[in-house]
Amino acid sequence: MTIYNTLSRRIERFETIEPGVVRMYVCGVTVYDSAHVGHGMSAIVFDVIRRYLEYRGYRVRHAQNFTDIDDKIIDRANREGIAPDDLTARMIADWHAELGRLNILPATVYPRATEEIGPIVAMIEGLIAKGHAYPVAGDVYFRVRAFPGYGKLSHRDLDDLLSGARIEVDERKEDPLDFALWKAAKPGEPSWPSPWSAGRPGWHIECSAMCTTHLGGLVDIHGGGADLIFPHHENEIAQSEAFLGRQPFARYWVHNGLLRLGGEKMSKSLGNFVRLREILDRDLGAAFRLMVLQSHYRAPLTYTEEGLLGAERGLDRLRAAAGEAAAPDGAAATDDAAGDSADLPALAAETERRFHAAMSDDFDTPGAVAALFALGRAINRARAERRPPGTIEPARRTLIALAGVLGLPLAIDETTGAGDAAPFIELLVGVRDELRAAKQWALSDRIRDGLAERGITLEDGATGSTWSRRKA
RNA sequence: GGCGCCAUAGCCAAGCGGUAAGGCACGGGUUUGCAAAACCCUGAUCGACGGUUCGAAUCCGUCUGGCGCCUCCA
Structure with a gap:
């Protein structure tokens, strides 16, 4: 690593x-x-x-x-x-x-x-005691110039820092660069006893x-x-x-x-922030995690609503692959032999290899995520081709396990956020299934459109309809 | 002013000398009662200009444009 x-x-x-x-x-x-x-x-x-x-x-x-x-x-x-x-x-x-x-x-x-x-x-x-700090009127400061390695992490020398000239000069300090270890409390402030003053620690x-x-x-x-x-x-x-x-x-x-x-x-002091709670309340926490993981951790990332919803869409595809859902009703024809969807075990092994190669290399999560998408697509494809579930299952387990290492939950909870409405929605969906069986298309479409307007998405499968709440 | 980072398709974003991952969006198709979902197909020579090299998005230089830190900040 x-x-x-x-x-x-x-x-x-x-x-x-x-x-x-x-x-x-x-x-x-x-x-x-x-x-x-x-x-x-x-x-x-x-x-x-x-x-x-x-x-x-x-x-x-x-x-x-x-x-x-x-x-x-x-x-x-x-x-x-x-x-x-x-x-x-x-x-x-x-x-x-x-x-x-x-x-x-x-x-x-x-x-x-x-x-x-x-x-x-x-x-x-x-x-x-070691001469690295000194008390002044109840405060204590660190003596920066007494520590030879100062600046080695941020890679700058003391003169560079001084030339910034934005350090407010406190006459009580021996050197403008010295910083507080202990601050004496002002009247009314919380404080703790110390040998120098009732005060509080520096940051x-x-x-x-x-x-x-x-x-x-x-x-x-x-x-x-x-x-x-x-x-x-x-x-x-x-x-x-x-x-x-x-x-x-x-x-x-x-x-x-x-x-x-x-x-x-984004920072609190600039005032340009989005509260974490806002995206959690929209049930987009996992989408946010995926968005973060699709860029390298050391690079800056631009937060956009579009990016967040895009990640949610991508997550949907992975969830579809991770789900136990039976094959969709129609077997999608595949007109070429580009992907060896029949060889899922080999692809799962290859995905695992790619995943670890990426993660072991300074936590290259974008690479790891890309491997996950490749496997997810192959699984969905195998389902579309009506491969026996037994051949898909191991790949599916690999996908879920690797996503789990990234903290991405792929389990589908379709009723999330539906709250008290769930029983009524299920009643409507059940009635609509019967209408569809009777080929009452106009009525069944009316129910589907009506639910859609209220944020509920229906998907008709071979064994009946499933519903989920749209996230936005 | 000092130190540092970045510039890749419509958007987000990998790539660390060997001939451009992935996601989203768009378009075409398969499937579907119609949809949705899923699947298939389709797009970039990598900010500009020089240089090094058999070979550069990847190394060096100059320029342009962003950003971060130098003050509290994940």
Whole structure:
């Protein structure tokens, strides 16, 4: 297996610190607002990485944090007139519910900044003792120039950073680049005791502390969105390696490309985001996952409604192949011998080979998905040619299994979203089946058109009609 | 201003020196009472200009156009 490392800018061979075990830390979210589809994309990327590693036999210890104290949380809670704790508790509950609906496997641990104050304070004390940090009026700052490797992840040197000149100069800091490890609380803000002040941790230190507490201070994969490379992950490396006195602190730095909307990065601060809940409520979570997987995880992806619905259409074809449905009524004539649909077992084996070749090569999910479509088409074709189910079954199982590795559920749940209407729809469909048997076309078409207007699609097969709710 | 990424058919998107995956849409067909679904067929020489090479979408240079980071951000 190979994996791209942001640190070396190379695709490297994947080797874990401990054989058979992968320690993976993925930076989570600051819980001041509900998740948008960009968060969903990142979650999907690391979910698939994890699923594939587990499929390959690794035991994956996966930690994902919640930043549950910071300025935006305090502001938001104040505006809503509630306690920060209540806001973050609600957001975290929503996060778990929504990501669950996206079919994201739960992480092994979900550490939270406010529950790690002890280790955070201890780490800051250690950094001060080693001369890597200094307290100033209740705050504590990291001494960037005392850490020689600073900039190695984002590949820039200190002078480049300074020339950016957009760093607001805080006179209390020794150097403009120094960043906060601990911030003294202002009146009315939540705070925790520390040797320097009643205050709260800076953003970056929590991840360093959590990696140390929950993953032994040395992780195989450290990931997040590409927007975290600088300064967040750069600072994490500085803190952790300065504190631990050894390097590397993480073997592979993995960053997903960002989701774009309207030509720009989707982000909460730009205000151009689509909430994850919106697509989940339309039952398009699996379609979104497929859309994400059809582009490489490191490349940026443009989010469009068209793309999402297109993915849903593609998913339908895979679902048709994965279903146990009998052959469609008419045997479609095939006028050439281009595809060896009779040789499904060989194609299934070939698909499996292609799938693993792609996934082992820096998680090339587009290639893996392409292999799945090839197999799906062959299965549908075999059905159209009325091949015996027994010859199709193994290929079908392969398709479902491989799709499962990507977290794509192919099981059909046709009544999803129909709610209380289902019994009435079924009654109508049953009546219509009888009308069709009696060749009462006008009436049966009227029922079909009427249901279509109400978002229910009918499909007439050899053994009767099936119905499903149209997604839009 | 600095660092970096990208530009492939109508749209999305793979490709990592050997002659262009896949998905969606469009069109033609098979099937169907008519549909739907499914299946078959159909489309690109890879932003522009140079260079390296037997051979380049893939390597190098210049240009043009996007984007990201340098401040909170998955």
